[in-house]
Amino acid sequence: MSEIGLNPSVALLDFAFTYPFKLLSKEGVRQIRAELTRKEVQQHCRFETRRNPYAIRGVWKYSPFLVNLWRSQEATEAVSQAVGYPLLLNQLDWDLGHVNAEVSADYPNEFNPPHAVTQNLEAMLPPEHIKSPAATFRKNFTTEHYNDAFVAESYNGYDDAQKFTDFWHVDDYPFVCVVMLSDSSQFEGGETAIRTNRGGVIELKFPEAGYAVMIQGRYVAHCARRALNAKERITMIPTYIPADVMEEDTTFLDAAKGNSHLGELFQQWSLYRFERLAKRVDQYTKQRIKDQIVAGTFNKHEIMEECDRLIAYLEQTKQQITWPDESLVTLQ
Ligand SMILES: [Fe+2]
Numbered sequence: 390m391s392e393i394g395l396n397p398s399v400a401l402l403d404f405a406f407t408y409p410f411k412l413l414s415k416e417g418v419r420q421i422r423a424e425l426t427r428k429e430v431q432q433h434c435r436f437e438t439r440r441n442p443y444a445i446r447g448v449w450k451y452s453p454f455l456v457n458l459w460r461s462q463e464a465t466e467a468v469s470q471a472v473g474y475p476l477l478l479n480q481l482d483w484d485l486g487h488v489n490a491e492v493s494a495d496y497p498n499e500f501n502p503p504h505a506v507t508q509n510l511e512a513m514l515p516p517e518h519i520k521s522p523a524a525t526f527r528k529n530f531t532t533e534h535y536n537d538a539f540v541a542e543s544y545n546g547y548d549d550a551q552k553f554t555d556f557w558h559v560d561d562y563p564f565v566c567v568v569m570l571s572d573s574s575q576f577e578g579g580e581t582a583i584r585t586n587r588g589g590v591i592e593l594k595f596p597e598a599g600y601a602v603m604i605q606g607r608y609v610a611h612c613a614r615r616a617l618n619a620k621e622r623i624t625m626i627p628t629y630i631p632a633d634v635m636e637e638d639t640t641f642l643d644a645a646k647g648n649s650h651l652g653e654l655f656q657q658w659s660l661y662r663f664e665r666l667a668k669r670v671d672q673y674t675k676q677r678i679k680d681q682i683v684a685g686t687f688n689k690h691e692i693m694e695e696c697d698r699l700i701a702y703l704e705q706t707k708q709q710i711t712w713p714d715e716s717l718v719t720l721q
Contacts, residue, residue, distance in 0.1 A: 390608070394586035395535075400608040401563060401631060406583050407471050409569075409593055412601035417458075418570055421625065422499070424452040425488060425570075431505040436648035438511040439519070440556075445488035446648055455486040459627050468566050468629060471603045475632035479562055479640075480661035483649040484628055488570075491615065491622045498621060511647035513717060518646055535586055535610065557584055560606030561641040562628035567602050569595035570623040571616070579616030583609060607639055634669040638702070642709040652720035655710045662706040666699070 390397040390405045397403035413421070424430065429451050436444045448455050458464060459478055469476045479485070492500045511519060567581050573595040580592040581602055592614070593602050604611055606628075616622040630638050645654055673695055681687055712718055 390605070393583070393589075393591070393609075395609065400605055401636060402472075402474055402605070404472055404474065404605050405609045406591075406593065406604045406611075407602050409595050409600040409602050410471060411599055412464075412467060412566075412568055413599040415599065418598045420454060421458075422570060422623075424448070424454050425623075426499045426502065427451065428502075428504060431502055433506070435505055435507040437507050437509050438647045440644075441489060441648070443490040443492065443507070444648055445486070445490065447483055447650070448486040449482040452486070459485055464627070465629075468564075468601075468603055468627075469632070471601075472564065472605075476564055476629040477632040479628040479630060480664075481645065481654065481657045483645060483654050483657060484562075487626045487628070489613070489624050489626065493620045496620045500621065500623065508648075510649070510651075514647065515714060518712075535584075557610050557612045559608065559610055560604075560628070561644050563605065563607045563631065563639055564629040565604050565606040566627045566629065567604070567613075568625045568627070569598050569600050570625055571619065571621050572598050573600075573616070573619075573622070575618070576616040576622070577618040578614045579619065579622050580614045581611060582614055583611050634665055634672060637698075638665065639705075650720070651712075651718045655718060656720075658706075658710060662702075666702060666706075669702075670699070 390400055390403045393405050395405065425445055425448070430445065430448055433451065434445045434447050436446055438444070465476060465478055490500055492498050494501070573579055574597045576595070580594045581604070583591040583593065583604070585591060595602075613622075613624070630640060642654065642658060677691065677695070
């Protein structure tokens with residue numbers, strides 16, 4: 390963070406991104422692609438939104454392989470090691486194995502089989518709930534931690550902005566892993582681009598399928614660039630929160646609301662937020678309150694600060710599921 394001109398104190402740690410590293414073997418990539426192109430996945434898990442015309446989500450119901458892969462200790466250890474910080478897989482099953490796919494319609498592709506069904510759940514949402522970070526930040530990008538107004542088009546001019554798959558944005562989840570699932574060895578473009586806070590852009594080029602990058606995406610603006618000469622650019626994006634329950638968890642549901650079945654998403658959200666809260670309260674009680682009792686002390690200021698953190702956590706938990714029209718929150 391500090392090396393690219395961002396203040397690390399706004400984030401969880403002084404880490405912005407890794408360069409691409411090999412995460413998956415060729416067989417791993419082949420098997421993931423086989424899972425994603427299975428008929429039931431293509432019929433139930435394809436979603437389009439205004440921001441993203443082709444996402445695959447909700448695969449946890451159909452693919453034990455992907456569940457086992459991303460919940461495995463090995464995968465979590467690999468990404469934690471890359472960041473140098475203990476991570477926990479995003480607890481929302483709806484996001485397990487999220488895929489962004491860009492597939493040329495000009496060629497036959499296993500990712501565009503004739504039986505595919507694409508759902509648009511975002512179209513049913515009231516406008517105030519369509520909060521794409523990209524739509525918000527497209528022009529004059531500025532967040533509380535970027536000190537210069539940023540216009541996406543200023544990077545190599547407007548024409549080049551057309552080559553972005555996505556707009557400059559920050560993510561809803563603290564850490565994201567971008568895993569390349571297409572043969573990127575001959576890509577012209579196709580990078581994940583990182584916005585520094587000194588007016589520059591750093592391009593992360595994936596050498597081949599199976600390579601991944603880690604980004605502290607909640608705090609570092611980034612976007613994906615189109616692969617101009619390729620028939621497809623498919624990435625899988627497992628997301629992560631801090632493993633330590635005493636660390637802040639700034640997860641939002643803005644993007645997930647647009648392409649998930651809301652009843653299930655909110656069930657999973659409530660379970661994860663309350664389980665994390667319970668662990669935090671338990672740990673705090675054992676470590677801070679009982680310790681003070683044993684030591685015969687009482688630090689009122691410290692306890693009140695923890696109350697404020699718990700209140701903020703619960704406010705955030707509640708705010709994400711506040712919903713004006715209950716009829717939209719159905720269980721499928
Ligand atoms: Fe992102």
